[in-house]
Amino acid sequence: MAPLQLAVIIGSTRAGRMADRIADWFVEQARRHDELAVTVVDLAGYDFPARFPAEPTPAMRSFVRQVSRAEAFAVVTPEYNHSFPASLKQAIDYAYDEWQAKPVGFVSYGCGSVGMHAVDQLRTVFTALHAVTVRDVVGVDLLDGELTGQVAEQLRQGARVLLDELCWWGLALREGRAARPYVS
Template sequence: MTETPLRLAVIIGSTREGRVGDRIAHWFVAQAGGRPDLTVAIVDLAEFAFPAGYPARPTPQMSAFAAEIGRADAFVLVTPEYNHSFPASLKQAIDFAYDEWHAKPVGFVSYGCRSAGQHAVDQLRTVFTALHAVTVRDGVGVDLLDGCADLDSRLADYLPVQAAQVLLDQLCWWGRTLRAGRAAHPYVS
């Protein structure tokens, strides 16, 4: 019996004009390409028209985002580091779902200057712990000031490619394990 592929949502966390997060997300999706154990969808926060304030009732865009999260078995957040944290656009979107995150694995592809986005990831791990999600240990970090002027060359290097494969392997293990657990015993929060 062949197992149903995991649904991996790759979430682009920056909505800034001129961002590199979309390029990094597409690179990561290419790294996941060809894996029979995954189907991958990009969820670009820039494509959602979220309200500036949190309304009493979810808007259609908020509901559409929560539905995307609900369909996924695992997540990769592609996040920049802004001022030693992650973007407000990402936090806002994360908060539009709650139960949909429960008992699912989350991995991180981060980028930034010098720290490669690690400060953002450290804070996101705390957020996802509160959402009853499992964050995988390894991730991909891209230093935008590493001396390589070309992002594509930087991403083609052995280290980020290898890091992406390790992240994908961990997400698949956790994703299968947690999906089977949710099917056998619904998660109680």
Template sequence: MVAEPSTGDLTHFRSSTRRAFAPAQAPPPTSTQALAPVGWDRSRKVPGSLKQAIDHAYDEWQAEPVGFVSYGCGSIGLHAVDQLRTVFVALHAVTMPDVVGVDLLDGGPPPPAADRCERAADVLLGQLRWWGLALRDGRAARPYVS
């Protein structure tokens, strides 16, 4: 599940959190196996709206794999990703080592950069799938308690 806070697509969260954000007619949540927040680098910090969305869904992050897709000018959002890793570790989530980063100064990715992004996305999705399945099976065998 990839959700950017500005989209308002929070229907994948558990019912108590979903009710706070989603309209009453929202469909029931599906089983999310992995999460990839889209973060951007604003003054080398995590934007408040993204941090607020993460904090509000505190319990939903526990024992979930989290990958990062980021964008920024020059840094491709890695400053924000470094801060988010600390946040997600405190929430008992498993963060992926690889990041899909987009440089907004490229003016549209040239072929080598587009290939790099595509390869990075394939690697990240593979990691999220592996950890998502492993953690799902682990939670089924023994519920996670923090």
């Protein structure tokens, strides 16, 4: 069976962001999973317009192609003001049908809340797009300091659970879409 195409989407575009470090760590975990082929989609690498244009730009088309090719997603997101970054919402809105009947998992980070407010908001958005959000989340508390010792082991275990869930749902939904195309 062909490996599941997992896109790891880095949702922050801020200078000095923690997303790079956390995404690199998560991608390393994902690449150890035999059933996955991992692609990184870093929103900071796209030249998206400041306003939503009437016609899609080349950057928007490129992003939508990445979403279309993927069979599952892991969204790496910070929590800003009890929600997720505007850059991530803008990118999510560029695609529509491409998200449908595909699983989405979350790797979130924040101080104290581990980014769960952002995840709660994103679940609502992805449900409206007919995506399937998985239950477990990898949440990183930036107040914990270095990702070492027991904290690192707990996060690795959480990543394994999340990746297993994404694999199960991704493969099941792949078979489902092949047997009966999804129509919303």
